[in-house]
Amino acid sequence: MSTQGILEKIVDEVESEEDELVDLCSKLVQIPTVSPPGESREIAKFIESYFGSLGIATHIYEKVEGKSNVCVELPGKREGKIIWLGHVDTVPPGDPSSWKHDPYGGEVVNGRIYGRGSSDTKGAVAAAMIAAKALSRLPRDERCSVEFWFTTCEEIGAREGARWLAEEGFFRGDVCIVGDSEGFLPRDPVIDVGCKGILRVKLKAKGLAAHGSVPFLGENAVEKLIEVWRYARRISEFKLDVPKALEPIFESSISLFERRMKLNKSQEASLRRLYHFPTVSLNIIRGGIKANVVPDYAEAHLDIRVTPGTDMNSVKDRMINLVKESKVDGVEAEIYSLREGIYEDPKSPYVKSLSEAVRRVTGFSPTLRILTGGTDGIHVKQISKIPCLGLAPGVHGTAHTVDEYVTIENLTAVAKIYAVYPLLFKP
Known part of the structure; x- marks a missing residue:
């Protein structure tokens, strides 16, 4: 049979399994796998049972009991080996009453499958x-x-997941396809050629407790944090020295964002800076023990994302200096996570062959993008030294949100691409 005939055969095969694909996604959503704690034995047994019914062997690996990772091996005779990587854990659903659809219902409505993890990444x-x-x-x-x-x-650092597997040498292959991405559309497909790095900072402020009626006798730790934040947020003004080879990808990434979202002028201005400057978000702030007590301790957690290929240490040093420049006594910056981003050369044979698979299935050339978030591909690339590309059916803007969903159209198209790629791949 010709290559084209084989491709058509497997595409038709996946198409015929669409009902089973939808049912699988729904059932996966119905199994809670919240991180923390990240326990996944039930869903691992479900996956193991599914492949067992097909006569396909699986292997389960655990660093910590109950936190299961599943491997399915399909040996081939053509040259090369592809790793496909996706995670089964999810963030918590939050208040279930805020959902119109049960977060663990796996409801199928109007071409969509709803529930926590449907888009990130149980659909993949x-x-x-x-x-x-x-x-x-x-x-x-x-x-x-x-x-x-x-x-x-x-969702909690992969220390019992992909990071541990990479450190133990389980990943061995020529390229890794990471099933953790968003924004895919069959008529406007996307391939992630990289993702941003992460710098997480805890600002810790020490003050002096006093009665709330005489605040001048104390030192308010919350007020200290607020003052330091005025300086720390300026990290978003620190110009990055970015790789020139990625400039076209920055432009295509920004263009994709503009196609997907309706932005106001302020958001448009921020978007234009997205890859040449760090982003910073104050996501957690804690302080105080009672409404009538001046707080003697407070802390804030900052989430800083940095373009791959840039100097993360220079960003870290700038943040520490900004805190010092505030000249607020009793406040220090603790760097508790630093992870450089990753990227592949847009002209690499891996990008070209995956792009060809996308074109064969959808009829459209994919947009190449640097993902603003991070994925497990960082561990595979940095520890296992395997090139990583992202492609998944996730819907733009739905991950981690109320009424998260994935479309059946996306699922089917991406399943076809996953199936076609091993037929076209050449190392």
Whole structure:
């Protein structure tokens, strides 16, 4: 059979499994896998049972009991090996009463599957499972080898998931496709060629307690934090020295964002700075023990995202200096997480072959993007030294939100791409 005939066969195979794909995604959503704590044994057993029914062997690996990672191996005879990586854990749903659709219901309504993790990333997991099923039915000499990894704890640093697996040497392949992305549309597909790095800072302020009626006898730690934040937020004005090779990708990333979102003028201005300056968000602030007590301790957590290929240490040093420049006594900056971003050369053969798979399935050339968030691809790239690209069915702006959903159209298209890529891949 010709290559085109094989491609058409596997695309038709995935198309015929759409009902099962939807059912799989719904059932995955119905299994709670909140991180923390990141326990995933129930969903791992579900995945193991599914592949067992197909006669496909699986392996489960745990650093900590109950935090399961599943590997499905499909050996092929063509040269090369692809790693597919997606996580099964999710963030908490928040207040269930704020949801119109049960966060663990896996409801299918008007072409959408609702529930926590549907977009991030149980939809991608379901698509990979169907792709693996379709690939297993092909003769080995028609495809390269593929390993599908379904991991846990991505939402809390992956220390019992992909990070641990990378450190232990489990990942071995030529390229890794990370099923953790958003913004895909069959008529406007996206490939992530990189993702931003992360710098997390805890500002810790010490004050002096006093009665709330005589605040001048104390030192208000919350007020100290507020003053320091006025300086710390200026990290967003620190110009980054970015790789010139990524400039076209920055432009295509910004253009994609503009196509997906309606922005006001202030948001548009921030978008234009998205890759040449860090972003900073004050996401947690704690302080005070009682309404009539001047707080003697307060802390704030800052989430700083930095373009890959830039000097993270220079950003860290600038942040520490900004806190010093505030000249507020009793406040220090603790750097508790520093993770550089990653990127692949847009002209690499891996990008070209995945782009070809996207074109074969959708009929459209993909937009290449640097993802603003981080993924487990960082661990695979930095520890296992395997090139990483992101492609997933996630819907733009739905991850971690109320009434999160993924579309059936996206699921089917991405499942086809996952199935087609091992037929086109050349290391």
